Amino acid sequence: MSAPSTATATATPAPQQINVADLELPQLAEVKxxxxxxxxxxxxxxxxxKQAQAKFRSCIESAKEVKPENEDKTVLVPLTSSLYVPGKLRDVENVIVDIGTGYYVQKTRAQAVKHYEGKIEYIKTNLDALQETIQKKQDNMSYLVxxxxxxxxxxxxxD
Known part of the structure; x- marks a missing residue:
């Protein structure tokens, strides 16, 4: 027969709040x-x-530049932001979209624009939250200084 096991729960203590005005100068310097x-x-x-957002805006412009009147014309195809190669447009209704981590899918021009607009909006939401966090940190820094x-x-x- 084994003795019943008893588990003791160890509560994680809540972080203590310290008034920075009570800290010594070396501690304040470390917090700063x-x-x-x-x-x-x-x-x-x-x-x-912000750079990613600009890249997605550029992708929207590229998708909008694929027009029916350019079919079978030689155009410069962007491989990267600074490398273009000549190519002929065969299918002016569809574009290849980089969906991340090296995966590409075929989408219509309208779908591609919608995809990139969604990415831009998602980044905007994150930028807004990040801006708020930065502002709070800057306020904390001013108070600390x-x-x-x-x-x-x-x-x-x-003295």
């Missing part, structure tokens, strides 16, 4: 460094999303 890193990462992510300056002034008055 962490905030700067977070802001740098967030602004970099914001810039990358004010506290550091206040503590430095107070320390200089004692």
């Amino acid at each position: 460094r962490q905030l700067e890193e977070e802001l740098s990462h967030l602004t970099s992510s914001f810039a990358q999303l 004010n506290i550091i300056q206040s503590k430095l002034q107070h320390a200089n008055k004692r």
Whole structure:
């Protein structure tokens, strides 16, 4: 016979909130460094999303340029944003769409435009949320800098 097992639940303690005004200058400097890193990462992510949004807008323009009057004409086909090769348009109703991770599908021009508009809208939603987060972090940074300056002034008055 084995003894019944008893499991003790260990509750994860809730994170403590600390008033930054109570921290010493070296601790404040570390918090400031962490905030700067977070802001740098967030602004970099914001810039990358903006670039992706511009790329999708460019894709929409490319899809709209495929017109029936260009059938069998030699055109420059974009392979990348800076590499174009000559080619002839045989099917002006359909385009090949990069749907990500190296997968391509055939869509009508209207479907391609709708696909890329959806991507742009999704990125816009993320950009809006990211902008709000960046603003909050910048506000936190301003508050932190004010506290550091206040503590430095107070320390200089004692000397």
